[in-house]
Amino acid sequence: MGSSRRFHIRTYGCQMNQHDTEKVSNLLHHAGWRQAAEDADADLLLINTCSIREKAEHRLYSDLGLLRDWKSAASGRLVGVGGCVAQQEGDAILRRFPQVDFVFGTHNVRLVPELVAAAESGRRQVRREEVRDLSRFDLPERHPDWQGVTPGRAFVTVMEGCDMFCSFCIVPRTRGREISRPAAAIVAEAQELAARGVREITLLGQTVNAYGRHAVRRGHDDVGFAALLRRIAGIPGIERIRYTSPHPIFFDEDLCRAHGELENLCPHVHLPLQSGSDAVLARMRRRHDAEAYLRVVEALRHARPDVAITTDLIVGFPGESDADFRETLRVVDEVGFVDGYSFKYSPRPETVAAGDPDRVDPDVAQERLAALQERLRALTLAAHRARVGGRTQILIEGESRRGGQVMGRDPWHRVVNAATGAAPPQPGQVAPVRIVEATPHSLIGQLEVKETPEIADGRETEGCRPRGAGSPTGTFPL
Ligand code: 5AD
Ligand code: SF4
Numbered sequence: 001m002g003s004s005r006r007f008h009i010r011t012y013g014c015q016m017n018q019h020d021t022e023k024v025s026n027l028l029h030h031a032g033w034r035q036a037a038e039d040a041d042a043d044l045l046l047i048n049t050c051s052i053r054e055k056a057e058h059r060l061y062s063d064l065g066l067l068r069d070w071k072s073a074a075s076g077r078l079v080g081v082g083g084c085v086a087q088q089e090g091d092a093i094l095r096r097f098p099q100v101d102f103v104f105g106t107h108n109v110r111l112v113p114e115l116v117a118a119a120e121s122g123r124r125q126v127r128r129e130e131v132r133d134l135s136r137f138d139l140p141e142r143h144p145d146w147q148g149v150t151p152g153r154a155f156v157t158v159m160e161g162c163d164m165f166c167s168f169c170i171v172p173r174t175r176g177r178e179i180s181r182p183a184a185a186i187v188a189e190a191q192e193l194a195a196r197g198v199r200e201i202t203l204l205g206q207t208v209n210a211y212g213r214h215a216v217r218r219g220h221d222d223v224g225f226a227a228l229l230r231r232i233a234g235i236p237g238i239e240r241i242r243y244t245s246p247h248p249i250f251f252d253e254d255l256c257r258a259h260g261e262l263e264n265l266c267p268h269v270h271l272p273l274q275s276g277s278d279a280v281l282a283r284m285r286r287r288h289d290a291e292a293y294l295r296v297v298e299a300l301r302h303a304r305p306d307v308a309i310t311t312d313l314i315v316g317f318p319g320e321s322d323a324d325f326r327e328t329l330r331v332v333d334e335v336g337f338v339d340g341y342s343f344k345y346s347p348r349p350e351t352v353a354a355g356d357p358d359r360v361d362p363d364v365a366q367e368r369l370a371a372l373q374e375r376l377r378a379l380t381l382a383a384h385r386a387r388v389g390g391r392t393q394i395l396i397e398g399e400s401r402r403g404g405q406v407m408g409r410d411p412w413h414r415v416v417n418a419a420t421g422a423a424p425p426q427p428g429q430v431a432p433v434r435i436v437e438a439t440p441h442s443l444i445g446q447l448e449v450k451e452t453p454e455i456a457d458g459r460e461t462e463g464c465r466p467r468g469a470g471s472p473t474g475t476f477p478l
Pocket of ligand 2: 162163164165166169170171172206207247
């Protein structure tokens with residue numbers, strides 16, 4: 001059955017979830033399904049949920065309310081719920097929402113075609129058992145009809161799960177224990193992607209630079225994260241390598257050195273700081289202090305002076321005082337982040353911090369969030385302004401939201417919008433641009449006519465070199 005059956009997936013949350021959606025989509029292609037552009041054309045609707053903060057979790061419940069009508073508008077329509085809320089809530093979702101046909105946890109992505117087939121014959125079920133062996137990484141090759149989100153770019157899973165148990169974070173409960181994938185399988189997947197024309201690979205893992213510290217070393221191969229990067233960097237055709245998200249405590253000398261040595265390792269590291277206060281970091285159970293974080297930044301800059309550092313920050317963590325928050329602002333300035341995501345603390349079920357009665361007043365947390373975001377915006381704008389007049393190359397992702405322009409990212413992960421001429425570059429191509437303007441969210445560029453088709457090496461570009469590292473304003477010296 002099913003060659004004309006169509007699915008649509010709504011995805012919330014992190015890149016790990018986006019990649020799980022890609023995996024489900026690929027599996028469904030192999031099972032004869034095709035992608036629908038929107039809900040109205042779909043026979044199967046999947047919601048890939050996120051529970052990192054309460055707000056994200058609530059999206060599922062508001063979606064499910066609206067989906068009642070979608071489901072009853074045509075016969076045979078199916079609804080499946082996956083991701084972190086599915087892992088957490090399991091049976092409760094099936095019990096509370098009769099419009100849901102099946103629930104699959106974060107370890108059970110592989111079962112989706114089977115769950116769909118069962119649902120077609122009227123069997124509702126939940127599958128969310130933890131899979132602790134390497135079989136969870138066995139997925140079919142990308143189907144010929146399957147398209148990633150952006151041509152030319154792809155995610156590759158290197159490890160899953162998290163054993164860090166930061167006191168605010170639900171991820172160790174929803175994604176389970178840390179497990180690394182054998183290096184040979186990762187390299188083989190990257191080679192296959194390169195052969196299909198992929199130029200940029202993002203290595204994914206909840207604590208990606210902890211790669212190899214656990215299961216994989218027991219009998220498979222003995223490769224740490226830096227060695228894995230070196231292997232991938234050697235694959236012909238891979239022009240850009242990124243990874244997300246690292247944890248500060250797993251930056252060793254070898255990994256910092258790799259940033260100085262590997263031409264195709266992008267000069268951008270997204271390095272969550274969470275707080276600049278040592279007292280708060282200790283209560284968050286981050287296992288490092290502000291000084292240790294700054295040492296990692298220094299080592300990275302020593303190896304690759306133009307590296308752009310971005311971060312995640314939480315305000316209003318239980319017990320955070322004004323002085324603690326000022327410490328966060330101080331470290332933010334000292335690092336000179338090029339960009340940052342900042343969040344108000346949200347208590348999550350079964351986490352240690354959720355039991356802490358020392359709650360920060362919500363208005364105070366809101367004020368801190370606004371102040372932090374203003375500071376981050378100023379840093380981003382300063383970093384962008386320092387780029388004007390320089391050259392770079394962008395990997396085209398598609399049309400820009402600003403009409404008549406293409407959008408792409410440069411090696412520093414900045415969004416660049418560039419006006420196109422008669423023959424605009426296509427998604428997946430790399431195009432040289434000159435930066436002509438800075439805005440708070442992006443750079444504006446002009447495509448340059450090129451004699452040789454493409455420049456692959458980010459270092460040949462101008463305008464992205466440091467102008468006086470450690471500038472007095474603390475802005476990132478791009
Ligand atoms: N409340 C607020 N922010 C959180 N994050 C993780 N858990 C919480 C929480 N309970 C943030 C962290 C993390 C990012 C992905 O989400 O900053 O790095
Ligand atoms: Fe959550 Fe901490 Fe693990 Fe990151 S390292 S996923 S913040 S528990």
